[in-house]
Amino acid sequence: MEYLVENRVLVATDCIIFGFDGEELKLLLIKRNFEPEKGKWSLMGGFLRADEDLEVGAKRILHELTGLENVYMEQLQTFGEVNRDPAERTVSVCFFALINIHEHDAELARSRNGYWLSLKERPKLIFDHDRMVELALQRLRYKAALHPIGFELLPEKFTIPQLQRLYEAIYDSPFDRRNFSRKILSTKLLKDTGEKNEHGVTKKAVLYRLDQERYQKQFNAFLHFMSDF
Amino acid sequence: MEYLVENRVLVATDCIIFGFDGEELKLLLIKRNFEPEKGKWSLMGGFLRADEDLEVGAKRILHELTGLENVYMEQLQTFGEVNRDPAERTVSVCFFALINIHEHDAELARSRNGYWLSLKERPKLIFDHDRMVELALQRLRYKAALHPIGFELLPEKFTIPQLQRLYEAIYDSPFDRRNFSRKILSTKLLKDTGEKNEHGVTKKAVLYRLDQERYQKQFNAFLHFMSDF
DNA sequence: CCAAAAGTGTTAGAAGTACACCCATGT
DNA sequence: ACATGGGTGTACTTCTAACACTTTTGG
Numbered sequence: 001m002e003y004l005v006e007n008r009v010l011v012a013t014d015c016i017i018f019g020f021d022g023e024e025l026k027l028l029l030i031k032r033n034f035e036p037e038k039g040k041w042s043l044m045g046g047f048l049r050a051d052e053d054l055e056v057g058a059k060r061i062l063h064e065l066t067g068l069e070n071v072y073m074e075q076l077q078t079f080g081e082v083n084r085d086p087a088e089r090t091v092s093v094c095f096f097a098l099i100n101i102h103e104h105d106a107e108l109a110r111s112r113n114g115y116w117l118s119l120k121e122r123p124k125l126i127f128d129h130d131r132m133v134e135l136a137l138q139r140l141r142y143k144a145a146l147h148p149i150g151f152e153l154l155p156e157k158f159t160i161p162q163l164q165r166l167y168e169a170i171y172d173s174p175f176d177r178r179n180f181s182r183k184i185l186s187t188k189l190l191k192d193t194g195e196k197n198e199h200g201v202t203k204k205a206v207l208y209r210l211d212q213e214r215y216q217k218q219f220n221a222f223l224h225f226m227s228d229f
Numbered sequence: 230m231e232y233l234v235e236n237r238v239l240v241a242t243d244c245i246i247f248g249f250d251g252e253e254l255k256l257l258l259i260k261r262n263f264e265p266e267k268g269k270w271s272l273m274g275g276f277l278r279a280d281e282d283l284e285v286g287a288k289r290i291l292h293e294l295t296g297l298e299n300v301y302m303e304q305l306q307t308f309g310e311v312n313r314d315p316a317e318r319t320v321s322v323c324f325f326a327l328i329n330i331h332e333h334d335a336e337l338a339r340s341r342n343g344y345w346l347s348l349k350e351r352p353k354l355i356f357d358h359d360r361m362v363e364l365a366l367q368r369l370r371y372k373a374a375l376h377p378i379g380f381e382l383l384p385e386k387f388t389i390p391q392l393q394r395l396y397e398a399i400y401d402s403p404f405d406r407r408n409f410s411r412k413i414l415s416t417k418l419l420k421d422t423g424e425k426n427e428h429g430v431t432k433k434a435v436l437y438r439l440d441q442e443r444y445q446k447q448f449n450a451f452l453h454f455m456s457d458f
Numbered sequence: 459c460c461a462a463a464a465g466t467g468t469t470a471g472a473a474g475t476a477c478a479c480c481c482a483t484g485t
Numbered sequence: 486a487c488a489t490g491g492g493t494g495t496a497c498t499t500c501t502a503a504c505a506c507t508t509t510t511g512g
Contacts, residue, residue, distance in 0.1 A: 429483080
């Protein structure tokens, strides 16, 4: 009795894609050139296929826009209000992804009408996508305060001041340089590469890379990153 | 093209219902007297109706088993592997609930074949329900270390030793009495009722109640509860 | 030589942890 | 009077937060 076709709904996946350009957090958003809501901005999304695992579907959708695989991606929440999509009953399982903004396939993104927009100054999005972004930001802040996920947004080699600018962007507030660097180094998650940043216009900063082994081990260890948060 | 009936799936809701009997954490589980998997144990679940918001559906399903409303309930995660339900493609949005075990409608639960079983010694559950319980416990531990949600599992008036036994059950490890009580009281979330526990066989402990006003305010404030965690 | 960003150390206060003694109650 | 569990204080250690000077580099 409960297995009626009328009770089946479309399951969609929407993806909040974060990037960092060295100055501020960005979102990869779609300027829709298709119906519904053509011409408006939305998250990247798509429908789950009948023969596809949920996580696989989410990764497929991310891949279709960025060309990337093996990306940090986490399930955020499922949105299921009856009228969230005016066209048809659709339940959306949201994911958020952290990617290195310089590594994605920019042409592919552009061909799908994807644009990197400032998180803070983003346009209004369709449906309940604004709520999704809000929640994703909240989750990112929460998570990044306790777990070392920020690195996912940076290139392989990065400096501590770069990392600090990232955290300042995430929390939209400044941190003390000395305390920040001490705290980060005390986690032992960074390895000195011996190299120095060539792009600096002043004193060149030391480039670090993640200590992958420790990173894997400590990932769920519940560090205490941003105490001021 | 994507709006095919074949791409529609059933959306179910499963609910991990936690309770605390003063000694250990319990789960409200269903001994299935219906197909599929008749005779086996499962979480309480049901299908989302086509005209029903997701959260409303989850609350309906919880209500059908416990008779309770206004329960602490939080979305856990959505499980969507293709073959998770062998009978038909079903995506399950999981919720977990914290309830005061003495307040639910025991007859109603029994009439639906609901039984409170020990979390630690629970039987194997059907489908991917064991994973759901694991994840729910993990989330409960995570959350309870930072937010004051434990109170949801206790009666309106409770003693600090009771609260401590609850936290010890959640983390399956002992805490120091003196530090625990100092830490809890320092949050200012408890109000002394002036009454004392009548059930004690030795010294009677002071009964507290939540300071609702502060509770609401501080709920998202990111306290640091169990530092030993 | 000046401006701009990187690197580093110290100190005071707060919070966390470990630990011991006294009190109230029922048997 | 004794066993059981409740209540409280103190000292030690660790973490956090605030803060200033020196170094490197390009222009």
